[in-house]
Amino acid sequence: MxxxxxxxxxxxxxxxxxxxxxxxxxARPVPPADNRSIAEDDRPAEGERFKNASLAVGARLSERASHASGVAAEVLAATANLATDRGWQRATIKLINAGSSAEAATTASTEQFCEMFLKVGGLMAERVTDLRDVRDRVIAEMMGLPEPxxxxxxxxxxxxxxxxxxxxxxxxxxxxxxxxxxxxxxxxxxxxxxxxxxxxxxxxxxxxxxxxxxxxxxxxxxxxxxxxxxxxxxxxxxxxxxxxxxxxxIRTWRGPAQTKDGVLVDVLANVQDGAGAARAAATSEAGGVGLFRTELCFLSAQTEPSVAEQARIYGEVFSAFPGKKVVVRTLDAGSDKPVPFAKHEHEENPALGVRGIRLWLTNEGLIERQLDAIAAAGEDNGVERPWVMAPMIATVDEARRFAALCAERDLKPGIMVEVPSVALLADEFLAEVEFFSIGTNDLTQYAMAADRMSSPLATLTDPWQPAVLRLIKMTADAGRRAGKPVGVCGEAAADPFLACILLGMGVTSLSMAASAVAAVGVQLESVTLEQCQEASAEVLAMSTAAETKALAQELLS
Incomplete structure (x- = not known):
């Protein structure tokens, strides 16, 4: 009981x-346990049964996508594409032509692709859930059962x-x-x-x-x-x-983002393209863009866009927030976000491999051309010294080299704080660049030695982990000593209570999904800056993530 x-x-x-x-x-459908071979004359009809089922599932998902919006529409459309993916269909038909039933072939081909996705890791590994979902829907369709x-x-x-x-x-x-x-x-x-x-x-x-x-x-x-x-x-x-x-x-909040005692807080939006920036500007009170993920503009680009084409794309984001802060991140490609036109060698551990700024090791001129495009977009849109930051910087030499490239183009150089070495040597890094932006997703992943896409390790990849919070505090303290801004653009900034703790630590800006801006704004205006500072000091003394989260909620509610 x-x-x-x-x-x-x-x-x-x-x-x-x-x-x-x-x-x-x-529950998902359980295919028949019959392992008999399909007679050769019956195999074409068996193949058609599979094709019709996969097309029906794809059509239903596409129909749902057409009535959805935003992220929901995007993920439904992506799943519909999986249902009609030619590679998966060919692999299934091949097994049917070898004598497998449509249900057995669908199951076997799906596991072939899942094994491949798991080897790649990262976001591709997360697609395993999506593909198995499509498998179950197609099998249910063939068996005449309701969709699982x-x-x-x-x-x-x-x-x-x-x-x-x-x-x-x-x-x-x-x-x-x-x-x-x-x-x-x-x-x-x-x-x-x-x-x-x-x-x-x-x-x-x-x-x-x-x-x-x-x-x-x-x-x-x-x-x-x-x-x-x-x-x-x-x-x-x-x-x-x-x-x-x-x-x-939250629904009725209209800003500005400020604490109860009137201290204004720089709350910004994370965007992935011009359309996303326009939505953020129209539907939220974000004061600008704290993270423009440029690599997400090019996930399907087979050839590198020209400098002019890149400048046009970046200009759409600048124009969505005229006269406001827009921080552009150079390509964070590699690992779970391979960009087709970049050279990505097979790596056993891609999260620790050639990704982000490290592309300059294998893609000569790629970063320089992107910086040229950002400078051109800034000039076209009247942006003085656009803010640009590099991901996956790990050494002072890398920061110095990136800053020099930005100086040649009159760009304001910054770096992401994702690798713990940057937090540990924050003073030295800030001597080379003009700002920091802390990517809490990757900083947590690397500090805790835990893949942020791994479900069993979700407690380790929680940004409330005390070790991660202390690295953030070290970084914010260095920014205060240098008189340079230190923002946070990872998922931690979207947590209303954690946003207050970050502010209390000395973080100068918070960037998040546009949909999270109002919730953070409401929480900020319920507390004073002094309350945030006192709460952060107490939270930093805790030794477990559960303790830090519970104490913050108690002190800031």
Missing amino acids: ADPTLTVTGTGVVPGFAYAPAAWTR GVPTPDAPVILLADDLAPADTAGLDPALIRGIATRLGGPTSHTSIIARQLGIPCVVAAAALRDIPDATPILIDGTRGTLEAGVPVAEAEAKVTADAARREA
Whole structure:
């Protein structure tokens, strides 16, 4: 019998409370165990059965994508493409032509591709969930079964799953799906990203989630990362009501970003292209762009765009925020974000390999041409000394070389603080460049020696880890001594409580997804700068991530 007062803990990735019955996702179909060979005369029809099913699944996903928007539309379209991917279809038909049934061939070919994705690692490894989801939908179609995945409730529920594919999360209705919890996943998984966009409280990497039976009333706390059964109804509803007031304050918040005592805070948006920058400018109170991820403009480019073409693309971002701060990051290609036109050799451990600024070791002139394009875009849009930062800098020599390239083009040079060596030698690095931007996702990954895409290691890749916070404090202190700005552009900046801690440490700007700006703004205006400073001092004395997070919530609520 289930424990009526059970508490399951994971990693909270979207703050907020919700209270509703648990609803587990529908199980995936179990293909027939029949391993007989398909007669040669029947194989063409078997192949057509598979093709028709994959096309039907792809068409349904495309239809859903056409009615979605933003990230939801993007991930649904990407999953629809997987369903009709020619390489996957060819591999499946080959197995059918060798005598396998359509269901068996679909399963086998999918595992071939999954093994390949897992070897590549990073974001490609995360596509394994997506491809297996497509496999299950296609097999269900061939077996005449309902599509697996998210149920269609007629009353609000807390959705529970081992993991969720983009096709599941992208179509969620926040009116019915009040909270999400997964046994796997991490802070940067599709589930986290979509839940954040929809404002649904979300907990991932909850290892004991299977202990919660279907239909159990659950209180989910997306800040602490807990799911509780057996909470008195009045207590649960009081927390949800208070959270609803917070959400309404977020919905109606119009800035400016400032503390309760009137200290203005530089809150910026992370963007990936001109369209994203335009949306951020139109739908948020972001004061500019703190991270322009230029590599995301070119993930499908087979040849390097010309300097003029790059300048046009970068100019779209500058024009979305005229007269405001826009920080352009040079290509952070490699590892989980290979860019086709860059030379990427096979590496056993790509996260520690040739990525980011290290491309200049294997792609002569690539970084210089990009800097030329950024300078041209700045000139075309009346931007004086555009802010430019390099990712994956690890040595002072690299920082000095990058700064020299920027000086030749009258660009304002900065670097990302992702490699712990930069935090450890922050004073020396700041002698070479004019600003820092801390990428907490990678800084955490490298400080904790844990792949940020690994679900089992999600607790290690939590930016609340004390070692990571102390590296950030060291970096902010160096910025104060040098009189130079130190921003944060990783996921940590989007956490309202952590944003206050970062401000208290001396971080001078916070950059985040545009959808997170209002939540951070509401939290900032509820506390004074002195409160942030006092809370950060106390949090830095803690020795575990759970302690730091709980103490910050207590001190800043």
